Amino acid sequence: MTEPTTMNSTPDPSHLPDHDSVYDGLLGSDDSHWAFGTDFEDPLAGVDTTVPDGVDHHDLAVYCLMVADDALVMSQRLSQWCSNAPDLEEDVALANIALDLLGQARLLLARAAAADPTVVPTMPAGSPVPPEDALAFFRDHRDFRNVRLVETDNGDFAVTMARLLLFSTWRLALFQRLAVSRDHVLSAVAVKGVKEMTYHRDYAGRWFLTLARGTEESRRRLVAGLAATWPMRAELFTAHDVEQRVAAAGVGVDPSTVADEVDVLLEQVFGLSGIARPDIAPLAGVQHRTGRHGLHTESFSRLLAEMQVVARAHPMGTW
Amino acid sequence: MATATVARSARLDRARQVAASVTDPEMPMLTLEDLGVLRDVELTEEGRVVATITPTYSGCPAMATMRDDLVRRLQDAGFGAEVRVSLHPAWSSDxxxxxxxxxxxxxxxxxxxxAPRHDGPIPLSFLPTRxxxxxxxxxxxxxxxxxxxxxxxxxxxxxxxxxxxxxxxxxxx
Known part of the structure; x- marks a missing residue:
């Protein structure tokens, strides 16, 4: 394409000086800009993925899956708000937050596959599906290592905001510590993620306060939303064996070490909002197995089915 | 020898010029250089161009397009080219x-x-960013x-x- 062809029925925009500026850059630039999403790229292409000394490759891969799955599943839940949020601004905000988390998940899944290729599901011979997609779309529920907080149903907007506050406060605290990981990829993802999630946490905190101090109805829904979310809180600060080992090796973070910091921040939000800290028992595991061990709730199966169905129908597909 | 060095230097300048003129797919009035995404352009011993870019956000969907555009524009200018992604240091709007x-x-x-800079815990901000x-x-x-x-x-x-x-x-x- 050299010049855009003007059809007879289309008004010539050249006499509309007020309206041409928006399109100048688009029409005058590269044709290739119109070909979004036609090509696969390795998100870690050109990045040094050497595993640091003294770190078990499989442990590092499983840890990356944990941190990736938290982001991937939370992203999928937030994406379900697309076209359903209370207004357009919240629709755009939730989609933006979901996109940031999806970006983190892609890098971390690719990092898991690079650290230990045995964690990647076996695909049919000749399948063009890259490792990050095989991990996202071809693992069964018991192989997902996300905390259960991120997988339960969205509920109403207040439930989603209570969950996002808890999630982003926790993950931001983890990432601030992960920023000094000996693993270059984890460290880089964390440094970037801290900047992004500062916006996410502020967003959730402001909405928490707004709903709490809004109307009787918004407050009622927020209190109910927090109560629905709270049972999944304890799991966030319970370290899995793999988390303890990678923390000892200087590449990961033991989540129990961020509990106090997260509590202080939540108390601050609760105090300003006039909301009492819930006194609700944690959701039990099964023989001490929880999300990090691959034990999930019923709603997770439906989420995975929706997320994976198209990819699984086309294991030889190129996207 | 001196002539070869001069020729190599001119070739690198030319590659830098071409790479610096590639525009951002989402804000096409900006070049990747203006946006601070293009971090480095180098020549390998064999004369291939290696351009380094850094994503603005982890989920930036434009990274693949930026990479393709750089490779294509450099190839059009007669360079064998590859693009590397650098995650560190993280991109800043600065x-x-x-x-x-x-x-x-x-x-x-x-x-x-x-851009905000934080040493230690990042405070939660309840008011719109000033x-x-x-x-x-x-x-x-x-x-x-x-x-x-x-x-x-x-x-x-x-x-x-x-x-x-x-x-x-x-x-x-």
């Missing part, structure tokens, strides 16, 4: 060049202020934030309360 900021303003977008900025359309300082999240990951939505027009602000990060 890397947008003065020319890039002017270009943003010329296109009705408000340029970012200094930025001193002016409406890129009428110049009024009477503006209000509509949303911290906009049409792309790097932009926030604002409204001017003087001329009542909405505008976008490139976020500090």
């Amino acid at each position: 890397w947008i060049t003065p020319r890039g900021r002017q270009t943003l303003a010329d296109h009705g977008l408000s340029a970012p202020g200094p 930025r001193s900025l002016t409406c890129p359309r009428c110049g009024s300082a009477e503006v209000e934030v509509t949303s911290e999240f906009g049409p792309t990951a790097c932009r926030a939505l604002y409204r001017c309360t003087t001329c009542l027009e909405p505008f976008e602000h490139v976020k500090e990060i």
Whole structure:
């Protein structure tokens, strides 16, 4: 394409000086800009993925899956708000937050596959599906290592905001510590993620306060939303064996070490909002197995089915 | 020998010029250099061009397009080229060049202020981010934030309360 062809029925925009500026850059630039999403790229292409000394490759891969799955599943839940949020601004905000988390998940899944290729599901011979997609779309529920907080149903907007506050406060605290990981990829993802999630946490905190101090109805829904979310809180600060080992090796973070910091921040939000800290028992595991061990709730199966169905129908597909 | 060095240096200059002229797919009035995404352009011993780019946001969907555009434009100019992604140091809006900021303003977008820096815990902020900025359309300082999240990951939505027009602000990060 050299010049855009003007059809007879289309008004010539050249006499509309007020309206041409928006399109100048688009029409005058590269044709290739119109070909979004036609090509696969390795998100870690050109990045040094050497595993640091003294770190078990499989442990590092499983840890990356944990941190990736938290982001991937939370992203999928937030994406379900697309076209359903209370207004357009919240629709755009939730989609933006979901996109940031999806970006983190892609890098971390690719990092898991690079650290230990045995964690990647076996695909049919000749399948063009890259490792990050095989991990996202071809693992069964018991192989997902996300905390259960991120997988339960969205509920109403207040439930989603209570969950996002808890999630982003926790993950931001983890990432601030992960920023000094000996693993270059984890460290880089964390440094970037801290900047992004500062916006996410502020967003959730402001909405928490707004709903709490809004109307009787918004407050009622927020209190109910927090109560629905709270049972999944304890799991966030319970370290899995793999988390303890990678923390000892200087590449990961033991989540129990961020509990106090997260509590202080939540108390601050609760105090300003006039909301009492819930006194609700944690959701039990099964023989001490929880999300990090691959034990999930019923709603997770439906989420995975929706997320994976198209990819699984086309294991030889190129996207 | 000296001639070869001069030729190599000229070739590198030319490769840098070509790479620096490639534009951002989502804000095509900006070059990747103006945006601070293009970090480095080098020649290998064999004379191939290696361009290094850094994503603005982890989920930036434009990275693949940026890479393809760089490779294609460099190939068109006669260079064998590859693109490397550098995740560290993380991109900051402080890397947008003065020319890039002017270009943003010329296109009705408000340029970012200094990126926040934190040593130690990051405080939770309950009030809208305070930025001193002016409406890129009428110049009024009477503006209000509509949303911290906009049409792309790097932009926030604002409204001017003087001329009542909405505008976008490139976020500090």
